[in-house]
Amino acid sequence: MRYEGDIYRPGPTENNSYLLQVTLGCSHNKCTFCSFYKDKPFRVRPYEELEEDIMMARNYYKYVPSVFLCDGNVTCLSMDRLRPILQKIKEVFPESAHTNMFGRYSDVYRKTVDELKEMKELGVEQIVMGLESGSDIVLSKIKKNCTAEEEIIAGQKMHEAGIELGTGVILGLGGVEHSEDHVKGTIRVLNEINPPVIGFTVLNPQTGTPLYNDIQSGVFELPTYRQIFWEEAEILKGLQLKRPTNILTGVFLPNNDVISGTFPDEKERLVKLSESRMKKYPQWLDKKLIMNGHL
Numbered sequence: 001m002r003y004e005g006d007i008y009r010p011g012p013t014e015n016n017s018y019l020l021q022v023t024l025g026c027s028h029n030k031c032t033f034c035s036f037y038k039d040k041p042f043r044v045r046p047y048e049e050l051e052e053d054i055m056m057a058r059n060y061y062k063y064v065p066s067v068f069l070c071d072g073n074v075t076c077l078s079m080d081r082l083r084p085i086l087q088k089i090k091e092v093f094p095e096s097a098h099t100n101m102f103g104r105y106s107d108v109y110r111k112t113v114d115e116l117k118e119m120k121e122l123g124v125e126q127i128v129m130g131l132e133s134g135s136d137i138v139l140s141k142i143k144k145n146c147t148a149e150e151e152i153i154a155g156q157k158m159h160e161a162g163i164e165l166g167t168g169v170i171l172g173l174g175g176v177e178h179s180e181d182h183v184k185g186t187i188r189v190l191n192e193i194n195p196p197v198i199g200f201t202v203l204n205p206q207t208g209t210p211l212y213n214d215i216q217s218g219v220f221e222l223p224t225y226r227q228i229f230w231e232e233a234e235i236l237k238g239l240q241l242k243r244p245t246n247i248l249t250g251v252f253l254p255n256n257d258v259i260s261g262t263f264p265d266e267k268e269r270l271v272k273l274s275e276s277r278m279k280k281y282p283q284w285l286d287k288k289l290i291m292n293g294h295l
């Protein structure tokens with residue numbers, strides 16, 4: 001198997017997937033907080049190369065339970081480029097349960113529902129896309145190149161096409177200045193798209209990113225954990241989800257103090273657990289978020 005640079009995949013759903021590197025890096029690569037593909041110039045690997053990789057994997061693995069397409073956002077490919085790749089995977093790995101990938105809301109927004117339905121027919125069960133925030137102010141500050149309205153339309157198209165949307169929110173991404181708008185906008189977008197999976201992480205600025213430099217120069221004020229706990233609880237309280245949604249939050253805390261469950265049935269329990277964090281971790285309340293790592 002041939003890979004270039006660091007490879008990322010979502011867990012645990014893709015832990016056993018065969019990873020096929022369709023693109024190198026990210027076609028956008030401008031989000032101010034992201035360090036994933038900064039050293040990897042973006043390119044799409046030629047189909048012939050991918051076919052060779054697929055055949056190599058077939059010869060190597062007797063059983064492929066599922067396939068995941070890397071790198072950053074394979075959804076940027078047109079259907080003309082994506083179709084033959086998905087068809088080949090289906091033909092060569094008939095045992096595979098799905099072919100999932102990372103995506104961007106703005107790419108999915110540009111796809112038609114029929115194209116997404118075709119992707120579903122060709123084995124795409126889930127696309128994992130970072131929402132990060134539903135606030136237009138925050139989205140513009142982090143240079144996500146996407147609006148809240150586009151996020152909503154993209155999420156609704158995926159639901160209509162029957163593709164599961166796995167999405168993530170970054171607590172603290174609005175800094176101190178835009179915390180309230182971050183919370184308000186994120187609640188609105190999540191309620192409109194009602195994704196089946198939402199994960200919460202916390203801002204973790206990495207050296208060399210534009211956001212890190214803004215923190216160093218005082219342009220961006222890092223929030224405290226008091227703010228993070230407040231944002232988590234407020235968003236959970238604000239969610240009015242009609243379809244079942246799996247929520248996972250807290251992997252950013254020591255001892256993996258994770259809160260997980262299904263909305264709307266377990267909303268009350270999850271909100272209570274989130275609200276208890278302030279009492280549980282008084283020593284952190286006035287601490288600023290850590291850079292380049294976690295507590």
Ligand code: SF4
Pocket residue numbers: 026027028029030031034035036037072073104130
């Ligand atoms: S957050 Fe996603 S879209 Fe933004 S630069 Fe990183 S990989 Fe690309």
